Amino acid sequence: MKPLTPGRFVATLSGLTVLLAGALLMGVMVGPSSLGLAEAWQALRGHAEGPVADIVLRVRVPRVALAGLVGASLAVSGALYQALLRNPLADPYILGVSGGAALGGILALSLGGALGLGYAAVPPAAFAGAVVTVVLLFAVVGPVGRVATTNLLLTGVVFNAFASAAIVFLASLAGLTDGARIFLWLIGSLSDVRSDAMGWVALFLVAGLACALPLSRALNAMALGEDSAQQLGIDVVRTQRLLLVATSLMVGAAVSVSGLIGFVGLIIPHALRLRFGPDHRLLLPSAALLGAAFLIVCDTLARSVLGGRELPVGAITALAGGPYFVYLLRRHHRRVFAS
Numbered sequence: 477m478k479p480l481t482p483g484r485f486v487a488t489l490s491g492l493t494v495l496l497a498g499a500l501l502m503g504v505m506v507g508p509s510s511l512g513l514a515e516a517w518q519a520l521r522g523h524a525e526g527p528v529a530d531i532v533l534r535v536r537v538p539r540v541a542l543a544g545l546v547g548a549s550l551a552v553s554g555a556l557y558q559a560l561l562r563n564p565l566a567d568p569y570i571l572g573v574s575g576g577a578a579l580g581g582i583l584a585l586s587l588g589g590a591l592g593l594g595y596a597a598v599p600p601a602a603f604a605g606a607v608v609t610v611v612l613l614f615a616v617v618g619p620v621g622r623v624a625t626t627n628l629l630l631t632g633v634v635f636n637a638f639a640s641a642a643i644v645f646l647a648s649l650a651g652l653t654d655g656a657r658i659f660l661w662l663i664g665s666l667s668d669v670r671s672d673a674m675g676w677v678a679l680f681l682v683a684g685l686a687c688a689l690p691l692s693r694a695l696n697a698m699a700l701g702e703d704s705a706q707q708l709g710i711d712v713v714r715t716q717r718l719l720l721v722a723t724s725l726m727v728g729a730a731v732s733v734s735g736l737i738g739f740v741g742l743i744i745p746h747a748l749r750l751r752f753g754p755d756h757r758l759l760l761p762s763a764a765l766l767g768a769a770f771l772i773v774c775d776t777l778a779r780s781v782l783g784g785r786e787l788p789v790g791a792i793t794a795l796a797g798g799p800y801f802v803y804l805l806r807r808h809h810r811r812v813f814a815s
């Protein structure tokens with residue numbers, strides 16, 4: 477693998493930035509009512525009026541921004557979980573944080589009417605569920621001197637199983653309307669754009685990157701094993717706990733506004749690692765850019781492929797991500813056997 481030079485770093489991120497810009501423009505132009513490049517550009521500059529300005533500035537730009545923030549959060553979280561667990565097939569949901577966030581959101585959806593709460597209570601309830609899951613996670617693994625991968629995996633399995641059972645129970649008690657909303661929310665949807673919730677997603681994404689990027693060299697060392705990292709002067713326990721908290725909060729914030737969108741945190745870091753190598757100094761910002769572009773494209777397809785009807789974006793990511801992930805696995809195995 478080529479060494480990471482300043483020129484290679486800048487060239488890679490520049491290329492991904494151009495890709496993201498293209499996805500942003502596509503998200504603004506494409507939809508049930510498609511717009512030309514000139515119309516979209518004039519609206520973005522504030523030089524358009526009437527329906528075109530409303531479609532671009534009030535509907536598509538907020539939704540495209542939300543898709544980019546959620547995609548970046550999930551992709552960066554996936555890269556960090558894969559590094560911390562030393563497993564390239566790990567994803568942001570493996571520790572049960574997404575299950576906890578989903579359970580919090582479902583509680584608000586199913587019980588909100590009886591408590592006098594509207595749909596506005598769903599994002600904060602989902603975020604609270606993620607925070608509670610993180611607290612419970614450390615209550616389980618906290619007494620251990622070192623956060624072992626096996627303990628984290630087993631704890632995540634238990635949390636996800638409990639959350640799934642509780643969600644099924646709540647969905648069975650809900651009426652037809654609430655049950656349909658629960659179903660769509662569990663698959664993943666970006667149809668409900670709330671500017672206040674979007675701010676929280678952006679805040680935790682920036683905070684997560686601010687925590688992770690200075691620790692990129694530590695993550696590279698930890699890939700060699702915890703003992704080797706400690707010999708290099710890395711405080712493994714502190715690094716693990718700090719990044720687990722930051723990553724889990726990023727996932728919780730993303731799930732709280734979009735529901736459960738799968739495969740973004742799994743295939744994006746894995747594809748980048750195969751293409752550019754495992755150096756987290758490049759992998760983390762690349763994951764943010766490519767994850768944002770990927771989810772913007774998927775959401776654009778979700779709201780335009782059926783004309784006036786809309787698909788959950790989680791269905792698009794699963795349809796796109798499943799076969800692509802199989803392709804990545806086959807390609808990886810061919811490289812291993814060839815070497």
